[in-house]
Amino acid sequence: MANTTSRGRLNDREKALEALRLRRDTDSEWETIATQLGYSSKQAAQRAVARVANRIETKDVESYRAKINERLDWLWDQVEDRIVNGDRNSMGFAQTVNAAKAILDRQAKLHGVDAAIKVEVTEVTRSAIDAEIEELAGKIKSRAAGQPVPSEPAAVDLTKHGVDA
Structure with missing residues (x-):
């Protein structure tokens, strides 16, 4: 079969x-x-x-992309001329600029110019945070040069800063 x-x-x-x-x-x-x-x-x-x-990726696909690119180039020439020589205060100017941006975006996609967005993820664990807190507390104690470091943060008088409590 x-x-x-x-x-x-x-x-x-x-x-x-x-x-x-x-x-x-x-x-x-x-x-x-x-x-x-x-x-x-x-x-x-x-x-x-x-x-x-x-x-x-074949000759067929590449030639089709080339043809699309030629069309986008022609459109760009039309829009670019209007941007360079046009009246910047006219109502259609913003639309012309948006059209130019759309053409450039399409060409970037066609040619794979837009790079993939890379994201770096850092995992912070509770022990890493605790270690950093301990390190900062040690620095504070050493700067206090023997003076006692309060265990609770000092109260801030918010009225001095224009905040009603």
Whole structure:
């Protein structure tokens, strides 16, 4: 008995690659691609192409990215000219700047420029806090030069600082 799951996955992959080729080479609309290849909707075709593009790096994907980048470059040229030569006080100027930012953000994502955010987590345990408190208490005692260190913090007269108690 043939493995239909593998064959189905291969057919899905080939169909997605064909959708990618159609979009790249013919500029077909997603709706047309979906109908032509038997996808249930244009969103289904878009998701299939995105899955293939995320899984593999082929000439097809790279050339599609290059084409998208060319389009973004063209859009940038249009927006940049309006920003440089436009009236900064006009009502549409802020929208033009937002459009420029969106184009730059999209290009950064397309090229993987945005670095992953690295987070360093430090676990502080109760014993580490206790050790630091003991060290600080020792420093306070040594600075007091033999004078007794109060076990409770001194009361602060808040009225001197403009706070009503």
